[in-house]
Amino acid sequence: MAATAAVSPPCALVPCQGLRGALVSTRNFHATKNQRQRGRAVAAPISAKFDLKPPPYPLDALEPHMSQDTISYHWGKHHRGYVENLNMQIVGTDLDGMSLEDIIILSYNKGDILPAFNNAAQIWNHDFFWESMVPNGGGKPSGDLLGLIERDFGSFENFSVKFRSAASTQFGSGWVWLAYKANRLNVGNASNPRPSDEDKKLVVVKSPNAVNPLVWDYLPVLTIDVWEGPKCISFIFSQSRRADYVSMFMEKLVSWETVSARLEMAKAQVAEREREEEKRKYGEDNVNSSNEAVEMYLDSNIEDPAE
Numbered sequence: 001m002a003a004t005a006a007v008s009p010p011c012a013l014v015p016c017q018g019l020r021g022a023l024v025s026t027r028n029f030h031a032t033k034n035q036r037q038r039g040r041a042v043a044a045p046i047s048a049k050f051d052l053k054p055p056p057y058p059l060d061a062l063e064p065h066m067s068q069d070t071i072s073y074h075w076g077k078h079h080r081g082y083v084e085n086l087n088m089q090i091v092g093t094d095l096d097g098m099s100l101e102d103i104i105i106l107s108y109n110k111g112d113i114l115p116a117f118n119n120a121a122q123i124w125n126h127d128f129f130w131e132s133m134v135p136n137g138g139g140k141p142s143g144d145l146l147g148l149i150e151r152d153f154g155s156f157e158n159f160s161v162k163f164r165s166a167a168s169t170q171f172g173s174g175w176v177w178l179a180y181k182a183n184r185l186n187v188g189n190a191s192n193p194r195p196s197d198e199d200k201k202l203v204v205v206k207s208p209n210a211v212n213p214l215v216w217d218y219l220p221v222l223t224i225d226v227w228e229g230p231k232c233i234s235f236i237f238s239q240s241r242r243a244d245y246v247s248m249f250m251e252k253l254v255s256w257e258t259v260s261a262r263l264e265m266a267k268a269q270v271a272e273r274e275r276e277e278e279k280r281k282y283g284e285d286n287v288n289s290s291n292e293a294v295e296m297y298l299d300s301n302i303e304d305p306a307e
């Protein structure tokens with residue numbers, strides 16, 4: 001296993017794990033206690049594991065909209081549990097050493113889900129969720145993000161209705177996403193009020209349990225956790241309160257700055273893919289024309305019976 005340390009960028013604005021292809025692994029590498037005691041010069045085996053990454057703000061920073069108790073419980077217990085379980089689950093397996101995103105795609109297994117999927121995807125989703133919020137957030141986006149929302153949903157208000165509706169109708173626990181869709185794969189509930197042949201568009205999509213849009217090769221830019229939580233915490237994620245929760249999220253907490261940065265990363269990633277695809281096609285064309293040239297050359301060597 002490579003003993004290089006992954007360096008994460010600041011989390012406040014740019015998603016640390018955000019998008020496939022522009023991915024920064026959450027995998028950190030730790031020397032054991034004995035190795036640390038022996039000092040840095042000792043070349044010793046290294047154990048690898050995923051860390052529980054804290055939200056990019058203090059746990060009380062979203063109050064009064066989301067209480068410290070709620071985040072402490074949701075992040076400090078549930079999110080932590082996914083991290084600890086995944087680390088135990090993958091040690092010594094083929095998944096040990098892979099990025100979180102690769103584990104998600106592999107263990108999704110085209111819908112025939114393998115055991116590691118739930119923990120891996122829940123870690124990714126929760127990191128993405130915490131980073132989707134900011135103190136004094138909410139309101140309305142601006143710039144290219146707003147332009148694309150207006151193009152694909154007619155207006156920001158229409159998008160907001162669509163997003164809230166998806167969140168309130170997700171049965172049980174799951175997630176609602178705003179995602180940049182740059183392929184022709186249509187999953188059942190990906191909705192856009194202005195469907196067109198345009199591949200590159202924003203869609204609202206919901207997913208059950210731990211599923212996230214990475215498995216459909218969509219590029220998520222925003223998510224809300226529609227978690228069915230216990231009644232003892234201060235914000236109850238129950239069906240009856242879900243509409244209030246989604247409104248609070250949209251109006252007070254969404255970090256549109258982060259969403260805009262993710263959208264730019266998504267567009268850049270798609271553009272890079274297209275360049276790679278063009279290069280690949282160009283290479284194939286050259287191989288084909290090179291083969292044709294060889295054939296023409298061989299043909300020209302055939303003696304003309306008329307001579």
Ligand SMILES: [Fe+2]
Pocket residue numbers: 074078126225227
């Ligand atoms: Fe959750």
